[in-house]
Amino acid sequence: MKNVLMLLKNKAFITGFVMFLFFQSLMLLVFLPGYTAIPKNIPAMTVALLNNDKGETGAEIAKGLSRQLPFKLDTHSSLEQAKEDLENREIHMIIQVPEDFSEKVSNPGEQVNLNFFINQSNPSTAATTMQSVVTQVTSALNAQFAVQTVQGTLQQLNVGEEEAAALAAGVPSKIAANMVLSNPVPAGMHNQMAPMFLPMSIYTGAMMFTMISLNGFHALKRKMGKWQSFFALQGANLVVSIVAPLAGLAIYFLIQGHSASSFFGAWLSHSLEAIASIEFMSILYLVFGQMGSIVNIPIMLTMTIANGAVMAPEMMYPFFKFLSQWTVMYYPVHLDFNFLFGGGGTGELLLKLALYAVVCMAIVLGLHFWKYNKKEVTPALGAAPAAPAAQPAR
Incomplete structure (x- = not known):
């Protein structure tokens, strides 16, 4: 019992307990009031x-x-x-x-x-x-x-x-x-919920990938240089965004058959979502550091309502309705409805999702320049330049 009390007084355990209370309360405070709209x-x-x-x-x-x-x-x-x-x-x-x-x-x-x-x-x-x-x-x-x-x-x-x-x-x-x-939806609750689960799985995977890949980026930055490592990371992000969605889509399409055009449309949609999610998560990690994953939790909880998979935007409270157009999951959710079952406005949704990814990438570029450029030591104004190192005698 003495050892138990000692552990309970430990700062790490106290922090964990506080986070336990915080996140369960946060989840209920987001979901329960949000769904009273129905x-x-x-x-x-x-x-x-x-x-x-x-x-x-x-x-x-x-x-x-x-x-x-x-x-x-x-x-x-x-x-x-x-x-x-x-x-x-x-x-x-x-x-x-x-x-x-x-x-x-x-x-x-x-x-x-x-x-x-x-x-x-x-x-x-x-x-x-x-x-x-x-x-x-x-x-x-x-x-x-x-x-x-x-x-x-x-x-x-x-x-x-x-x-x-x-x-x-x-x-x-x-x-x-x-x-x-x-645009009939095939029988089965899994089909009705697919436009919610597919984008959510991509976003969750992008969150974990970004957290781990940025650690690798920091390690390689010293070897490659600041900008070479940055653009190498962006290239790797694009490759992962194209390949990774195939796993989730393969699982769903094996359970529920759809046409080839539906598969390739969903692949395009979720590839765009993947790169947009990676860039969005990169913004959080560059701004908040390791706290970025914690900051992301209330954002992800809010997106589960604001993405429009369960209720139409017209039914949402103003807070969620305003956020719906600004969340990365809103566009792939509606694109999944279109590609899997049918619907209009596909071109506009794809364009907005691509624009979302480009804007997030531009913000990441700006943060990278600002964050790592200020770490470079520059001589004070008016200071004499450092003397060159002495050359060894020949």
Whole structure:
């Protein structure tokens, strides 16, 4: 017991205990408040409501939905524009009242479709929320039509109000939901979570690689020289960034088959992510030294929410929404959605990820010049130059 108390009083053990408390508290303080945005911020999502029906019934349906749906509504887009926005994840669902809606509704023996367009290549909360809304909207409209038509007719025949309501509830559904699902995600939770796990594995690997490779860089710097060792390190980083992602991609593609184009697209995306992550981690280590890995932990925890893999940016709190565009994982997450399942804006995402890597590399270059240049001893202003060493007599 005496030895245990001695160890517990040791500074290293006290520091370890404090870090234990700090990081578990930090993780909960980031995750728990961050995920309270679901379902609180679901009304921040955008739905396009298009009424192509020329009759009065379609206008009434659209007016009723605009009052009842708890979302931001876009009622001015054409169907083509709305589909493009849906593909680019700028909106999350399209509800279309078709042209022949009023005509078919007036026909007692015919069922009418209400069209719902959903892009499944989206964060899991966005896709599941929209599909649940389809069921709720269809059920509410069918109940409304049953009450307005059948119940009114039965009451005219002197049937009691309660009995008429019960009979109306048993009437077959007048409105059917025609769900048009684009970019389907293969069955399995591993597929839905792949756009989160693949970028996270690359970032974690880049963190460990950078920490170890910088130690090797400091050892070789004395042999190669400051700038030769620096550019040699950048060349090695590029090689590692191209080769290393193949391991993780091979594991996923062996578990879940995809096309060759999906593989090479994901390889390009994660190679860019790898070099961007290495350069970003280099900034932390050059600024904070060995403390860089500790500084990175709250950054990585924040990125797990801000990367947009679980919830759409529109649903995030302002803090996470602001950071999402500045985190290295945001772009490969959405590129994985595109390459693995489908989606728009791929070129723009790749360009932004490449630009992110270039900017981080430029910052590393500046830090390297500033940090190691100031260590070089320069003679004081006005001081006489040192006398040359005496030459041995011949």
